[in-house]
Amino acid sequence: MTNPAAGSPDLSLAVAGIRLQNPVMVASGTFGYGPEFAELIDLNRLGAIVVKGISIEPEKGNPTPRMLEVPGGLLNAIGLQNPGFEKFVAEYMPFLRGLRIPLIVNIWGRTIEQYGNLAARFDAVPGVSALEINISCPNIKQGGLTFGSDPRLAAAVISAVRKSTRLPIIPKLPPNTSDMPALARAAEDAGANAISLVNSFPAMAIDIRTRRPILANITGGLSGPAIHTIAVKLVWEAAKAVRVPIIAMGGIAGPEEAIEFLIAGASAVAVGTANFTDPATALRVIEGIRGYLAENGIPSVRDLVGSLRLT
């Protein structure tokens, strides 16, 4: 935030060593690589942009249908389609470097070695502020969720990435764990600088006329308002368990859900599915947080983080 008016709440804070003008990001996979939305909103007003997951090689992703709207959310099984590291750097980094906000690149691999290798490559790419490590995608057969749902495997991936880059690293954890504090601690101990919570929930829908799964991938990930309250609980549990900051996502449709996450203990939030409903959601969330802080006489968003009252 440049030169806030006197008395105006301070939305700025640092997460994983990255200075953010406000705590509102756009979540990986829901915002493409940035140019897709550039005609519609001023990207420079965002806290940060988290681009869609990148792998070393190009990835074709899943067959169609890939998405289904369900009550309170949507199911998707895109399958991490992406142009691969080289094409991403050549085609999108010039645009992304032109932005004045931090860029967080989401990366994924099918093996631990691929994660480390890709992190090392991004280490040499100017303009990248941090890496979000996707160890929780429900839509690929190898890797993805299998890494994230086991604390030991998650730690192995995070350690490999830690050794390969000087960039801040932010593992994105899955929601379907029986022990979120343990998973979050494993991520922190393995060298995470922050933790993203949560990815979409593994889910499934069936067409009862044909008795076939609706998504070509059979299962998908559920996101949107339907998952919000579950995400709040997981964020609250993780925030109590670790010292590193939490970036929370899951069903943010307006300022209220974002504020809930901050109170639960998240230092920043990311808007996902709601980008499809209204591309200006993140901007509305930023202004809503500012208004909430002003109304409640809270000078800084940092004072709101983890301010949950239990008594």
Next chain:
Amino acid sequence: MHLENASVTQHRPVAGAYRELSFETTRIARETRPGQFVHIRVPNLGESVLRRPFSIYRADGAVISILYKEVGKGTRALARLARGDTLSALGPLGNGFPTPADGALPVLVAGGYGVAALYLLAERARSKGVLFVGGSGRQDLLCAGDFEKLGWQVVAATEDGSQGFKGRVTGALDEWVKSGLGNRTPEFFVCGPMGLLRAMADRAKALNVRAWLSMDRHMGCGVGACLACVQRIRLPSPPGAWKWARICRDGPVFEAGDILWDDREDG
């Protein structure tokens, strides 16, 4: 591409269960080209997270309109809108149809409300052509009069024979082709159900002419970010090579010969 709050200016029945919804969206209306679409946030659809894409039927001054019929919860909510209500419109989206080639005879082929995607093309085309419009009965033959007013020849087909040719619209088209194209080369512009698109792709191949197909698919973001509405498109080489194209951003119109049809996809 603009995100605008639009005010409903008119909402009228067209034929049968079809309605035309008109709304004022100055910037979208000004930039609309034939075959583009608008992604609408349907008001009073609280639990719904996705917008709904509609072909832009007319664009006149500051007003655009869409044609629809109630098929699900989105269109049912749309049907409750009245003059003066507002909705959020994102558009114009997609690439739309190319300008008909000089020297070719533009032949528009529509199934049901697919006709909505074709009207602006006829209105703005330099030369007049033929519209083939089909449906299950006469209640599905929308807007044929609009095209006649523009001076276009209209050939109707109904499966129940209640108007025009009895059978599918492709049957009417086959008869017309058999009756002799003379020295004219048709160029097809098609919008309708997946079966019609595939049937027209086959005919274009047999006749060795171009066919531009507008694909209707469930969409997520509408701007090319989410990669939900993708379509396999042939690459020139090597044989069998393909890539995903985003229907919302790279389409919704594709040349028939470029499309790699997927048998799982039933539209």
